Amino acid sequence: MKVLSYRDPGYVEFVQGLKRRAIPGDDVRDLVSGIISEVSAKGDAALFEYARRFDRVELSKESLFVSEAEFAEAKKAVSPATKKAIAASLKNITEFAKRSMRKDWSYRNAEGARVGERFTPFERVGVYVPGGKAPLVSTALMTAGFAKAAKVPEILGATPCGPDGKVNPALLYALYAAGVREVIKIGGAQAIAAMALGTESVSPVDRVFGPGNKFVVEAKRQLVGAVSIDLLPGPSEVLVLSDKTGNAEFIAADLLAQAEHGGDSVIGFVTDSKALIGKVQKAIGRQLETLSRAEYIREVIEKETFMLHVKSFADGVAISNDFAPEHLSLVCAEEKKWLKEIRTAGAIYVGNLSAVAVGDFLAGPSHTLPTGGGGRSFSGLRADQFQRRTSVVKLDAGAVKKSLASVEEFARIEGLDAHGRSVSIRVEN
Template identity: 55%
Template sequence: MKIIRHTDPGYPAAASALNRRAEASDSVREVVSGVIKAVRERGDAAVLELVEKFDGAKLTAAQMRVSQSELDAAWDAADATLKAALESSQRNVAAFAKRSLRQEWSFKNEQGATVGEIYHPFERVGCYVPGGTAPLVSTSIMTVAIAAAAGVPEIVVCTPCGRDGTVNLGLLAALKLAGATEVYKIGGSQAIAALAFGTETIRPVTKIFGPGNSYVVEAKRQAFGVVSIDLLPGPSEVLILADKSGNPAFIAADILAQAEHGKDSMAGFLTDDAALLDAVVAQVAEQSATLSRQAQLAPVLEKGVFLMLVPSLEEGARLANDFAPEHLTLITTREQDILPLIRTAGAIFLGNYSPVAVGDFLAGPSHTLPTGGSGKSFPGITADMFQRRTSIIRLDRESCAKSEPVVRAISAVEGLDAHARSVSIRSV
């Protein structure tokens, strides 16, 4: 862990380094570009080669898709405790999603034209659900269930399989409950390419959702424009900002919960209280020794966890905005002063009793959130991202005539006389 205090000579540089932007390395861009080119040119054959190369699974085209009977069997095989947990999560997420859908509206403008917006669900979307070292059952709910609540009729899921060509049964059970209509055993950037451009087996989608590693995120970036993209959510991260009211055991537990994702995960802790910082360091050491995922924890604790003593919570809030964390936990007796200062977090968890894990699994808002600094530009997944907006404009003869002078004046500047005539011809 890196421990930095505002009294240290290196503090200004460390604080400045928190201001980041989400950018892929040249090597990641090059690999992803090659994957997309291969899938576009050779379809299923390229996908199957890449699955074998990256996941170690030898599949045929017919084996890529998980059958409905497999999904049904996975749900039937799930134990009662898991089913109850998934159903509780799905209910919360669906209820939250339905309340945040955009509604149709209209009004009359100055000239008397009726203008407004209508919304339709996308016809066919793709949801990427990571597998890797942990089958993200929760991501099934946090993407697919929202699409279902928005009324999307075709919800296509790609998720990596194991070397034996199978997908975790708990994950399949969650996908069945959430409402997936197609499930494919494909991971990585090749899955994004297949969703965006299509293959002989997988029809292309119109929008892609979901988190993934740096290669998945870069593939989404490169596919943008061919399809619509939700956001660019990569490796998970948390930033905790606390004053002396913070519980060090709780804070350490949240840091470790983030670190067990492994790989490029990050966890940061900012406080204006030196005693709390020391207590959190001690708790991280004590609790980490009791956890099972040591192989994932160790590298993150070494390189991906930082703790900073800041001169004030206001300075901590400024640094939090620079960092733009996926998850921000705020613990302070001055919540009414500090909370309004936070502007770039994907999700904010308030108080000692709001663990990020509840947001990950259950609370209601999607846990698919912007990472790597992209929170400066993107929000997390919301239900209205599954809706396509269309504007509506209706004029009668009177409102058309009232609009004509404005159109004529602007057309004259732009040199578009046919535009002007298309209105004036209706206004005589």
């Protein structure tokens, strides 16, 4: 892991490099572009070929979608404890979503026109759930659960299956509980392309949601226009920003928990207490030996983890805002003061007891959050992203008359006399 103090050579250069932009490499861009073109041109056949190549599974039109029998088998296979945990998470998601959805509104403007907005759910959305080393049951809930709360009529799920053609039963049960009735057994950029463009078997969606690896993220980026997207959530990140009040054992546990995702995960710890860095390092060493996924975690700790000793807590806050972490754990004596200064984090966990994993699984807000520096431009997934906004304007005779002079002046300035005439004709008649 990289450990630097503000006094060390290379510190300034390293910190400057933490101000990231989520820009893909040419190799990723070109590969994804090719996959999208193949799916667009060949449809189902391209999906089956990529499933064979990447997931080592033979799929057909008959096995592309999860069947009703597979949903039923999953329900039987899942333990009561898992069902209870899924229900608890969905309950919190639904209650959180209800409070964050936008409501219709209207008012009369200065000319007397009735103007406002109405919000309706998208008719059909796609939610992507990554495969890989673990069944991300919580991701199914943190995407489809919000769609269900927003009353989206049709939710298409996409997740890669195993070589046996099966999807993890707990994941399937979670998708079903969250309102998903269609699931394609496809992962990667090809799944995003299928949902956005459609194939012979897959009906296209209006908007695509969900996290993924760099190829999934790039596919979403390239397909904007064919479909709308939620945000660009990639591999997991955490930044712990702590003063001397931080509990080293808790901090180490949060760092290890996010490193557990493996792959391209990014793990950071910033503090104005040099002594705390040493304590956290020792705690990581102790705790790592007790974890079942130690092999994956150790690689992330060695290659993708940094610890910075900053001159002041204010410097740490500045670094956090430049880094724009997916998850920020803020541990300090003056919580209210410093919380106000955090601007770019996807989600903030305040205090020693606020484990990031509670937000990942249960608390209510979605854990689908911007990564790679995207927090400067995007917010995390929200219920109102499943709503289509439409503005509404209604004028009566008095409002048209009061609007005429200003409209005619704009029409004169812009040389659009038909615009002016479309209003004056209503006043004259």
